[in-house]
Amino acid sequence: MHRTRPLDHLILILGAVFLAAPVLVAFMTSTHTAAEIHTGGLQILPGSNGPATYAEVLTRQGGFTGEVTGLRMLMNSLILGLGFAVGKIVFSMLAAYALVYFRFRFATVLFWVIFTTLLLPLEVRIVPSFQVMSDLGLINTYPGLIVPLLASATGTFYFRQFFRSVPDELLEAARIDGAGPVKFFWDILVPLSRTMIAAMFIIMFVYGWNQYLWPMLMTTDERMFTLMRGIKSILQVWVGSQIPDYNQAFALAVLAMLPPVAVVVIFQRWFIKGLTESDK
Amino acid sequence: MLRNATVSAIALIATLATAQAQAATEITWWHGMGGKNQEVINEISKRFNESQQACALTPVSRGTYEEALASGIAAFRSGEQPNILQVFDAGAATIMNAPGATIPAEDLITKAGYSFDRDAFVNGVRYFYADANGKFVGMPFNSSAPIMYTNTEAFEKAGVAPPKTWEEFETIAPKLKAAGYIPLVGSQLTWMFFENFFSRNNVQMASNTNGYDSVEGTTINATDPNLLMMWTKLKEWHDAGLFGFYGAGWSDNQAPFEQGKVAMWIGSSGSFGGLQSTATMPFSADFLPYWSSIEGAGTNSFIGGAALFAMAGHDEAQNKCTADFFQFLTSPEIQVFYHKATGYVPITTAAYELAKSEGYYDEKPVAEVGIKQLTLPGGEWSKGYRLGFYPQIRSIEEREFNRIFSGETSVEDAFETIKSEGDALLARFAKTAG
Amino acid sequence: MADLTESPPLRAARVRRSRAPAAAPAPAKRVQFDAPVLPWLFLAPQLIVVAVFFYWPSVQAVTSSFYIEDPFGFGATFVGLSNYTDALGSAEYHRVARFTAAFTAIVTALALAIGLLLAVKADAVIRGAATYKTLLIAVYAIAPPVSGLIGMMFFDMHIGPFVTFARWLGWDMQVGLDYVDTATAMIAVSVWKQVPYNFIFFLSGLQAVPVSVREAAMIDCASGWRRFRTVTLPLLAPTAFFLLIINVTYALFDTFGIIDVMLKDKPANNPVTLVYKVYNDGFRGNDIGGSSAQSVILMVVVFALTILQFRFLEKRIHYG
Numbered sequence A: 001m002h003r004t005r006p007l008d009h010l011i012l013i014l015g016a017v018f019l020a021a022p023v024l025v026a027f028m029t030s031t032h033t034a035a036e037i038h039t040g041g042l043q044i045l046p047g048s049n050g051p052a053t054y055a056e057v058l059t060r061q062g063g064f065t066g067e068v069t070g071l072r073m074l075m076n077s078l079i080l081g082l083g084f085a086v087g088k089i090v091f092s093m094l095a096a097y098a099l100v101y102f103r104f105r106f107a108t109v110l111f112w113v114i115f116t117t118l119l120l121p122l123e124v125r126i127v128p129s130f131q132v133m134s135d136l137g138l139i140n141t142y143p144g145l146i147v148p149l150l151a152s153a154t155g156t157f158y159f160r161q162f163f164r165s166v167p168d169e170l171l172e173a174a175r176i177d178g179a180g181p182v183k184f185f186w187d188i189l190v191p192l193s194r195t196m197i198a199a200m201f202i203i204m205f206v207y208g209w210n211q212y213l214w215p216m217l218m219t220t221d222e223r224m225f226t227l228m229r230g231i232k233s234i235l236q237v238w239v240g241s242q243i244p245d246y247n248q249a250f251a252l253a254v255l256a257m258l259p260p261v262a263v264v265v266i267f268q269r270w271f272i273k274g275l276t277e278s279d280k
Numbered sequence B: 001m002l003r004n005a006t007v008s009a010i011a012l013i014a015t016l017a018t019a020q021a022q023a024a025t026e027i028t029w030w031h032g033m034g035g036k037n038q039e040v041i042n043e044i045s046k047r048f049n050e051s052q053q054a055c056a057l058t059p060v061s062r063g064t065y066e067e068a069l070a071s072g073i074a075a076f077r078s079g080e081q082p083n084i085l086q087v088f089d090a091g092a093a094t095i096m097n098a099p100g101a102t103i104p105a106e107d108l109i110t111k112a113g114y115s116f117d118r119d120a121f122v123n124g125v126r127y128f129y130a131d132a133n134g135k136f137v138g139m140p141f142n143s144s145a146p147i148m149y150t151n152t153e154a155f156e157k158a159g160v161a162p163p164k165t166w167e168e169f170e171t172i173a174p175k176l177k178a179a180g181y182i183p184l185v186g187s188q189l190t191w192m193f194f195e196n197f198f199s200r201n202n203v204q205m206a207s208n209t210n211g212y213d214s215v216e217g218t219t220i221n222a223t224d225p226n227l228l229m230m231w232t233k234l235k236e237w238h239d240a241g242l243f244g245f246y247g248a249g250w251s252d253n254q255a256p257f258e259q260g261k262v263a264m265w266i267g268s269s270g271s272f273g274g275l276q277s278t279a280t281m282p283f284s285a286d287f288l289p290y291w292s293s294i295e296g297a298g299t300n301s302f303i304g305g306a307a308l309f310a311m312a313g314h315d316e317a318q319n320k321c322t323a324d325f326f327q328f329l330t331s332p333e334i335q336v337f338y339h340k341a342t343g344y345v346p347i348t349t350a351a352y353e354l355a356k357s358e359g360y361y362d363e364k365p366v367a368e369v370g371i372k373q374l375t376l377p378g379g380e381w382s383k384g385y386r387l388g389f390y391p392q393i394r395s396i397e398e399r400e401f402n403r404i405f406s407g408e409t410s411v412e413d414a415f416e417t418i419k420s421e422g423d424a425l426l427a428r429f430a431k432t433a434g
Numbered sequence C: 001m002a003d004l005t006e007s008p009p010l011r012a013a014r015v016r017r018s019r020a021p022a023a024a025p026a027p028a029k030r031v032q033f034d035a036p037v038l039p040w041l042f043l044a045p046q047l048i049v050v051a052v053f054f055y056w057p058s059v060q061a062v063t064s065s066f067y068i069e070d071p072f073g074f075g076a077t078f079v080g081l082s083n084y085t086d087a088l089g090s091a092e093y094h095r096v097a098r099f100t101a102a103f104t105a106i107v108t109a110l111a112l113a114i115g116l117l118l119a120v121k122a123d124a125v126i127r128g129a130a131t132y133k134t135l136l137i138a139v140y141a142i143a144p145p146v147s148g149l150i151g152m153m154f155f156d157m158h159i160g161p162f163v164t165f166a167r168w169l170g171w172d173m174q175v176g177l178d179y180v181d182t183a184t185a186m187i188a189v190s191v192w193k194q195v196p197y198n199f200i201f202f203l204s205g206l207q208a209v210p211v212s213v214r215e216a217a218m219i220d221c222a223s224g225w226r227r228f229r230t231v232t233l234p235l236l237a238p239t240a241f242f243l244l245i246i247n248v249t250y251a252l253f254d255t256f257g258i259i260d261v262m263l264k265d266k267p268a269n270n271p272v273t274l275v276y277k278v279y280n281d282g283f284r285g286n287d288i289g290g291s292s293a294q295s296v297i298l299m300v301v302v303f304a305l306t307i308l309q310f311r312f313l314e315k316r317i318h319y320g
Helices: A006-030 A034-040 A050-059 A070-101 A107-119 A122-135 A142-150 A154-165 A168-176 A181-192 A194-209 A213-218 A227-235 A246-278 B002-023 B035-051 B065-077 B089-096 B105-111 B152-158 B166-178 B189-200 B225-239 B250-258 B269-278 B316-330 B332-342 B349-357 B366-374 B390-405 B411-432 C002-006 C008-019 C038-064 C082-089 C091-124 C129-141 C144-154 C161-168 C179-207 C211-220 C224-254 C256-262 C274-284 C288-316
Strands: B025-031 B055-061 B084-088 B139-144 B146-151 B182-186 B262-268 B283-286 B304-311 C067-069 C076-078
Touching: A006 A050, A006 A246, A006 C091, A006 C129, A006 C144, A006 C179, A034 A246, A034 B269, A050 A070, A050 A246, A070 A107, A070 A142, A070 A154, A070 A181, A070 A194, A070 A227, A070 A246, A070 C038, A107 A154, A107 C038, A107 C224, A107 C288, A122 A142, A122 A213, A122 B065, A122 C038, A142 A213, A142 C038, A154 A194, A154 C224, A168 A181, A181 A194, A194 A246, A194 C129, A194 C179, A213 A227, A213 B065, A227 A246, A227 B035, A227 C144, A246 C129, A246 C144, B025 B035, B025 B065, B025 B316, B035 B055, B035 B316, B035 B332, B055 B316, B065 B084, B065 B089, B065 B304, B065 C274, B084 B089, B089 B304, B089 B390, B105 B304, B105 B316, B139 B316, B146 B152, B146 B189, B146 B269, B146 B366, B152 B166, B152 B262, B166 B182, B166 B225, B166 B262, B182 B189, B182 B250, B189 B225, B189 B390, B225 B390, B225 B411, B250 B262, B250 B269, B262 B269, B269 B283, B269 B366, B283 B366, B304 B316, B316 B332, B332 B349, B390 B411, B390 C274, B411 C067, B411 C076, C038 C067, C038 C288, C067 C288, C082 C091, C082 C288, C091 C129, C091 C179, C091 C224, C091 C274, C129 C179, C144 C179, C144 C256, C179 C224, C179 C256, C211 C224, C224 C256, C224 C274, C224 C288, C256 C274, C274 C288
Parallel strands: B025 B055, B025 B084, B182 B262
Antiparallel strands: B084 B304, B139 B304, B146 B262, B146 B283, C067 C076
């Protein structure tokens, strides 16, 4: 159907190099010692310190209680990433469905009420936000970590855009067949949105996975620490007094990439499935 | 059998330990340190918990200094504040201007039944976190001093000795340049050539006794003729190739020294630990130079770093534990341990003497330079400064310094701007008290 | 019923509509459900979360903008609009605002263009498609502090590989010292971080284009560019509009972490964005009133900008 041209591949290869080379560099750099990285900068060739660094990062029992292992942080990050991605997709699909497919008063107003949340970043309202969480008794809990981050319009906006581009005939046909709103949503709209859900899941999982400031503020219990906090903490040595353990930060970052990449690889099939199933 | 016995013995000890932990009063310490320094904080806390049974201290890393202060503020407003909060030097005015937020360290300690001896602390540390009457509000914790690192090879090659004063620098700098080196580079010029210009040369930095007396009507002395002289010289040196400037980033200015291109680098007394593994040449250190032309110059420098504040709103038992911990922290043994492990200076004379008697400075002479500089005779203006919104004022200084060296502005205009914008911020800060 | 998507007449209808010329957009849908309670139930989770975790704290942030207050909550002086006039009257603020506008425009344009180009190409190739996709998406997964660190080291004024390369070309690049050089580095890193995001959504938009439409397009338009312009682009318009808004907010709000790392938390004389200034004054300097006023100004401007985009751009978008 498509004639592939060398130019297409050239552009893709250039793009992949532009975007992915830093990943390789991060890995290569992680195999050097902190002092080498400090004086030599980014590394393109492998160093000799790799196994030691990775062993250290994976097995060290950090923190005051000794409970902050790599595994523990990984688990917390996973909970945050998955909880956020799933919550976001469910909430925003439902909201977008209501906004697009229903005739009711205040629909436009409500769209803007939700949409405005894009406009004021968390950093600005962080002190009042903490007070709210404290009043609700959600400090040091997983819901406290996840739910406030859901207060953003990205997903709702995205699904609104998609639902609006779904042909009206679908709904007409469904109504002729006597399908109600819930059945239409579940049997038709959700399967149809598969590609969109996959894209949203990848983006939101990584977004939740990479959260730093909010989890840092919201959790005072070491057992709730996430990988991102581990990475920041390593880098956060006052430059000048000591060299940060760059190698460990890079190693942790490379490890932290694996779950998101797994998510990408898993959902990639959905990208293709969404295409082949609905429009063979 | 033996194994079983061991297991049950361990179980028994564990039970006892848990029972003790439950009985102990729990206190928390929020700090803004990561990496190695965080591990040292954990170690100190463990030692404190092992040294007694009544209190159980839990340290929690709260991100960077700024993040730690912000989370302390957010928590205080919700009544969830820790017992101890670490606050960095430039943020000290913020917390000290909110007297209801903290219990002065000195009151806390005397109330717990200890005696408090202000004179036990070294000169440069004694007043920095104290109020106008000299009462300790914050407990000095991690402290450092700006000192001058010297590239031994460069001085040998040029056949000169490291300068004590800027006048001496002017005579030797051309020789260092002729020997192929950039004579002088400094990191964080706000700390080195602004704040500590005032302390080392004993010049007044701000009205209201450097801001200690009141927040009302405090103005910054940024157009002091001596300060302008220093900066006019710096600019001349820069244009003559005697002073290298690589922007406001700390490491950008440290790197050329590590690479052996620079003869003298002004850094932190704590930098030597890192330099040992990154410098490509032998190095030594000396005091931050001063101007012999300024009368009374050569006094101790201000400390950098952070202090611990006892947050208000906790019960007596917890406050007693906080006091116990402050006592523990200032003990010479813990101070020396901390000094060796982190590169920060010991804050009490007793700790300094202990480190000396242990022969630590024979082994690492560079480690002594910072504490020696802080124990120099104090002057009227070398006690400290208390300026609100100082992080923003520092940003203004950094911006203007960049503009001076890029030739966008003159030294006079730059410091005029620092003064007018700085004074406006100080006036704003005075309004925060309500 | 479940097989509705597979029924041939429906698919034909869909294709016909998709190829129809753009008409004026209907309010939302030509056909809608009429149910008084159900939409509220569907909206409830999102609305509750938004009300509790966005509006409640935001109202407090807005209130703060009329005060100069002690961050611990002990004192406050009501100053009316003076936080606003202070910010708007300062020359520094104007300088930052001008840079923010330019920065946002450049980052948005570059990130969208590169993301779209790569998505179109990745959609076109068959061999190696999965590898390309994984590689192109993977970058998005790098932890932000580390991507900032990579950016900072890449442009380091002493040992950065790009700086060495630039010197070889005769460009004495000094990030952290030279305004334009620093801006260049900041834009490059910000674009690099955002391209995968755009790539993912453009790709998902492209893959949702029915094969029948593509086949028809192949027959109708021989030239690839014309095909892209007349068929692909209009079909991508809803996604592109979403991404435009998201990219503008990204460039305005989410880049401050990158900027902070690149500047080694010392802004000095370097370019910074308005949000960075809010962060510096509020989070770092504890000037709650002043930073709240700045964020309200920012919010009003972005809101106005967004409404403009909706008014003028969404009209041109043909949904479904």
